[in-house]
Amino acid sequence: MDFIFIASCVILTLTFPVHCGKILVFPHEGSHWVNMNILIQELHSRGHQITVIRALDSWFISETSPHYVSMTVPFLLGGDDEFYSSFVSRQLQIRRQQQSAWTRFKLDMELKEKFSEMHRKICEMVIYIIEKDPELLEQIKQASFDLMLTDPANGGGVVLAHYLNLPLVFNVRWTVHGEAHFAIAPSPLSYVPFPLSQLTDNMTFLQRTYNVLFYTIRLFLYKRIVGPHYSALCDRYFGPDLHYFELFQAADIWLMRVDFVFEFPRPTMPNAIYVGGFQCKPAKELPRDLEDFVQSSGEHGVIIMSLGTLVVGQLPLDIADDIAAAFAQLPQKVIWRYTGERPSTLGNNTLLVKWLPQNDLLGHVKTKVFVSHGGTNGIFEAIYHGVPIVGLPLVFDQDDNLSKMRHRGVAKVVDIATIDRHIFKDALQEVLTEPSYRKNMQKLSSLHRDAPLNPLDSAVFWIEFVMRHRGAAHLRTDSYKMPWYSYHSVDVLVFLVSIVSLTVYIVFKVIRCLCCRLCAKRKRAKQD
Template sequence: MGTMQLHRMCGILVFLGACLISFTPPCDGGNILVFPVDGSHWINMKILLEELHARGHSITVIRASTSWYIPEKSSLYTSLTLEMDEGLENFFEVYLQEHMRAQREGASALTFFKLTKDFLSMISTAHSLWAESLVQLFNDEQTIKSLIDSQYDLVLTDPAIAPGVVLAKYLKLPTVLNVRWITSGDGHFAIAPSPLSYIPVPGSGFTDKMNFIQRVKNMLFYSIIVFQQKFMVGPSYDGICEKYIEGGCDIISLLQEADIWLFRSDFVFDFPRPTMPNVIYIGGFQCKPAQPLPADLEDFVQSAGEHGVIIMTLGTLVNALPNAVADEIASVFAKMPQKVIWRHKGERPTTLGNNTLIVDWMPQKDLLGHPQTKVFVAHGGTNGVQEAIYHGVPVLGIPLFFDQFDNLLRLQDRGGAKIINLSDVHSFEQGINEMLHQDSYRQNMQKLSRLHRNQPVSPIDQAIFWVEYVMRHRGALHLRTEAYKVAWYSYYSLDVLLLLLTAATVMLLSTLAMFRFLCCRSRRTTKTKQH
């Protein structure tokens, strides 16, 4: 009888436990305003939107009339289109061609400074265009009224451009950032303590192990980022903040006020560093198990036999390499026993071998997850690098601009990648052969893959949980530090140190004065006795 009662009690407890789980506070369909960034950033933002839409949330996406990838009509969202006089695609294309030409010819110091100036000018132009569109939005009373009346629960934005955080401040809404890069570099530098002694600045090309000279250079690179934010990005929005935001604002302060940072990185990929409680790491959230390839592509892959397949793509912004470069790469591929799948939209290389398949588009995730894929030749964009980690495929990196060199450097430091220069076709051939025949590259990438996959909760579920968390609680104020509002001398306790030094100095001087007084008095007393 006691045993039956025990079983019955266990059954009741299990039932009650199931009920409690099922009664976890739900997040009814929320109303989300999204301000994304175009290009490859949109690819991972769209994945978040697909998950949010599947959970019943209503989504409005603000896009530019000149958008490359963000469609006006979608089953996932309702769009609001801002008029923009000029697109950014031409700026990227011109800069990219100049950058590749400089790499090809060997960049001098003068060329480096010119490219840096052109890059900063391009970034400044992008922010100016978006700032102008934001002003048009604020001046459109009907649209602004519609945004206010829609009673959004939060703003989800990518802070690589700033209009999203400005609009969130104007509408007084909680903010969730889908972020790795802000308006001036890595987002960590705005939110978390970032000692330059062991945290490399983006663009420096350093790891977390720096010697003295590298630390000096690291500080110089940091000064460039500060200059970029203060004099090239900030001024684009200063007038808007002063006119439309009560009490004014600046972009960095708005970023620091964000409730949750969904950070597109993790410490399998990135170097260890200080962080904050409202930074949620979702690196690789876009990665999924490979799906079967289309039949014709599967046949091509299988025809490689034991030699396997090499895949090559240089991302969404690079449609074609210069003809001379493409011919040299094609000639290297033609010598190899492997089959090659190459995303290339330019003229067909004259040296193309029978083993190479040229495509306009490739199912990159599915190819990376295919057991026949041996090497991934890539530019080093965040999405591609994280997918390579997920599937454990070594990377031969050809960085071109933005964060690509830094991404590849992290993989190279962990033994899973090799970085080469676009200008040296010999290093390309050598690098391919090295990655194919040295097992350490694949072994290191597979180790990273195991580490990345060994998580209690998947990155995409983490991301959705925290978006819904902010909706349920109308923000996450308790996770935000107030340190950003403290004066710099208070932040570093210089005022406290000054007080303690002053007190110590006063005590020391008082002690010396007392000894001097006692000594002098003793001498006078001695002289008096002698007389």
């Protein structure tokens, strides 16, 4: 029977043709790579050949991997996690000390300068590949890749794909101009809140006004930061008639790392494929020592705390002491990812670890609450496993992410600038004892999981679809090629208003002329 079963599997495998493609990946550093690497591993497991372009000083992307071959560009991007860790620490300090708006503005401008420098370096890296390393460029051309997979948080892969004439697939939530939907889909600001605004889809007049102003200012800043660099790069290779952002909008498939249990409903496009939470998976068994610690919690269960890679050792000691003191007063056991100085108030119920299997812990039956900074990956894992959140947002999109979770009744958000042991303990106890938090999160989990196709399978399907058909132009609108006045039908409106105005004017003139003639006849009749 075993022989028959194996033979049947071989026959079935041979019956259905499998197209194993060659995929060129131009990734983005940091937590973005964590998502991309999961996608790469799945593509590799299905037989595809993956090649990853990385800089010589890449701080997240390993040069060697069993899942991909790397092409290391002998170019220094100069980016590392030290700046961002320092930025988070200084941001915390400013918020806690309630320093002036000018101080906050200067720190914000420093971050924008850092982003501008990052994009400038990425453009220089693309120039290096095309002009200064002919062997590498020839190696890329000779490989005959089927598509480019990239994260549009930077534009290096976008420009290189256009130069190499490769179909383009995005692993995306953010582009160089902000949230991805705003690049390709109609986004009425009357009910589509601009990300980072912390608004909902049900806005008052003043909130809608704020949304419009916030969108306008943010888009202006995005363009100021990236525009000069990518415009110069596109002018260099494609001429001045091609705007750099048109290359982004021309992507074949947008694998959106969002889900509408998390986002508010909004218009979308046929080439936007929703794969939010594709990194989530059923929990695996914990290491024995960790499982023993979890089981020792008894009926009270455990609390998991992780504030992400950039903050794991950046908390000021007095905040860490307050957090540890709050944990020590609870009957639950606590597993806290933390590498800073050991808090003096640490209780016997709290285990400090340098790293933790977050997905597996969140999927454990004894996990009651997840204390999180609000990163997208952690939020989706909490949704997938139905674990309510106590949020401590710090920077970037974390406030907005947790604001959405609070709106859905699954998270209690605490301002880390004003936190103390009493505030933090009260927040934990509220989420632990109020059943609605867990009930609402389990409802979101049920909605998220109830899909016709696993998000990771969906992502891989559409990547393979683009390889099979050499693109997906039939799903992509060309509206991005229209000037703004045509896109918004301003020219049509002006034309129609002109026709109506001309008609009214002609009618008015005719009536006036008739009236004048009638008056003239009456005058002549009186004179006679």
